[in-house]
Amino acid sequence: MTLTHDGLTVEWLGYATIRVEGADTVVYVDPGRYGVLTGEWTPPTKVARRAHPPARDYRVEDGDVVFVTHRHHYDPDGIERVASTDATVVVFEGIDVSGTDRTDTRPAELPYEVRTVGMEDEGVVDGVPFWTVPAYNHPDGPHTRPDGSPVHPEGFGCGYLLAVDGTRVFYPGDSDVLAGHAELDVSLFLPSIDDTFSMGGEAAVELAAETEPDLVCPVHYNTFEALQADSGAFAAAVARRGVPVVLDERE
Numbered sequence: 001m002t003l004t005h006d007g008l009t010v011e012w013l014g015y016a017t018i019r020v021e022g023a024d025t026v027v028y029v030d031p032g033r034y035g036v037l038t039g040e041w042t043p044p045t046k047v048a049r050r051a052h053p054p055a056r057d058y059r060v061e062d063g064d065v066v067f068v069t070h071r072h073h074y075d076p077d078g079i080e081r082v083a084s085t086d087a088t089v090v091v092f093e094g095i096d097v098s099g100t101d102r103t104d105t106r107p108a109e110l111p112y113e114v115r116t117v118g119m120e121d122e123g124v125v126d127g128v129p130f131w132t133v134p135a136y137n138h139p140d141g142p143h144t145r146p147d148g149s150p151v152h153p154e155g156f157g158c159g160y161l162l163a164v165d166g167t168r169v170f171y172p173g174d175s176d177v178l179a180g181h182a183e184l185d186v187s188l189f190l191p192s193i194d195d196t197f198s199m200g201g202e203a204a205v206e207l208a209a210e211t212e213p214d215l216v217c218p219v220h221y222n223t224f225e226a227l228q229a230d231s232g233a234f235a236a237a238v239a240r241r242g243v244p245v246v247l248d249e250r251e
Contacts, residue, residue, distance in 0.1 A: 012190075017031045031066060034223050035055055037057075039057070065126050070156055070173060072185060073157075074103075086112075092158045119135075130162050137152045169186075172199065173192070177204075187215070187216050189208055193218040
């Protein structure tokens with residue numbers, strides 16, 4: 001499904017892949033992984049196929065700017081499937097492929113102009129103003145490994161606030177709710193609602209109520225077993241707080 005919001009065309013393509021199209025610019029965030037752009041994704045057990053965008057062999061190469069939040073969402077093949085030949089790829093500076101067997105292609109080796117950013121940067125790329133925000137799990141929170149360490153420690157990644165044709169789109173990345181999130185001026189809020197690696201549904205509902213965006217569309221859920229979430233319950237809870245909400249799942 002594709003949704004429209006304030007002149008933008010927005011689509012969740014599965015996992016963390018988000019496409020935002022303005023009048024003259026196409027932006028992607030965190031494209032690829034788990035077969036969502038190759039047509040190989042299959043729904044996890046006990047999750048209805050319709051509760052996630054369908055897999056497709058997606059190679060449109062129309063992206064002017066591609067933003068990547070952290071190593072877990074870095075997929076060179078996904079980037080190449082969405083980026084135009086003259087695209088700019090904006091990646092978090094801490095992405096290190098040496099600790100993964102998924103790829104040996106470093107961001108600097110991508111065949112595009114690559115720009116690295118930190119946790120609290122701002123800039124403009126191809127007419128799209130952006131701001132980065134920290135993205136991490138609290139050390140004393142629920143999103144920790146068996147040894148007690150955060151799944152996403154501070155400094156591991158970032159979230160992005162984008163202004164596409166003047167409309168502010170906020171994707172917090174894989175993060176708990178952090179100080180400063182509630183102060184952001186957001187029109188379209190795209191929260192991760194899995195409760196294993198990121199803020200989860202209840203926290204995202206509260207953040208939506210605090211920021212009062214014009215629209216909420218959850219992403220980053222039901223791609224695999226550990227990422228399961230009840231999107232219907234989330235949408236109902238957001239609506240009860242008086243905030244418009246939509247699910248971009250399977251038609």
